Amino acid sequence: MDRHEGFREFVLARQQALMRTAYLLAGDPHLAEDLLQSVLANVVGQWHKLARDGNPEAYTRRALVNQYISWRRRLRPELPSAELPEHGFSPDEAALDRVVLRRALARLTRKQRAVIVLRYWEDLTEAQTADVLGCSVGTVKSQTHHALARLRALAPELVDARAEEALR
Structure with missing residues (x-):
């Protein structure tokens, strides 16, 4: 049995929901992608245990929140602005x-x-x-x-x- 069996299916099924959560946490689509990718890279290492004994979605959601809270280095800080963007x-x-x-x-x-x-x-x-x-x-x-x-x-x-x- 492959250690990662079912991981691809899990990601395909839950990717959009997890990405929305990551976006709402990070507030930036690019940072959200980085956050989710980082978390999924860690989840795949735990997949054999999660698939057998755990709740992979709950574990992944918790990992998203923990990773978001612990991030110290940001690619660019979120800076509120009084001006609305002109386009978009x-x-x-x-x-x-x-x-x-x-x-x-x-x-x-x-x-x-x-x-x-x-x-x-x-x-x-x-x-x-x-x-x-x-x-x-x-x-x-x-x-x-x-x-x-x-x-x-x-x-x-x-x-x-x-x-x-x-x-x-």
């Missing part, structure tokens, strides 16, 4: 909201951003998020609370827009 974005409100949200996410700490991505994008429970991050549920709750407060402070226009939408 639709001027409609939804697109502007995404730009504002992406910039606000970029200003969170890595752990706060990881908690927000896992809880609200991956739709994990507090317990599942704690398991992925290797921390307590209480830490997840406090990190989520602080991250959401920071997002509200960084992008109050999103809070106001959603509140107005709820009132309609």
Whole structure:
């Protein structure tokens, strides 16, 4: 039996979902590709154990978050800008909201951003998020609370827009 049997199928089946998670964590498509490639290179070395005994997707997701948090050397830092790019974005409100949200996410700490991505994008429970991050549920709750407060402070226009939408 090949030690890597099933790895290719796993990557083909879960690559898009893992890439979305990596992008939301890194905030840059090129860095997300680097992050995912680095993690998958490590996962393939553990594949024979994961395929036999573990949950490869959960392991890979946790590895993505851990690698993202521990990255010290960045190819280029994320720098928020007050100016919107001239090309590439639709001027409609939804697109502007995404730009504002992406910039606000970029200003969170890595752990706060990881908690927000896992809880609200991956739709994990507090317990599942704690398991992925290797921390307590209480830490997840406090990190989520602080991250959401920071997002509200960084992008109050999103809070106001959603509140107005709820009132309609």
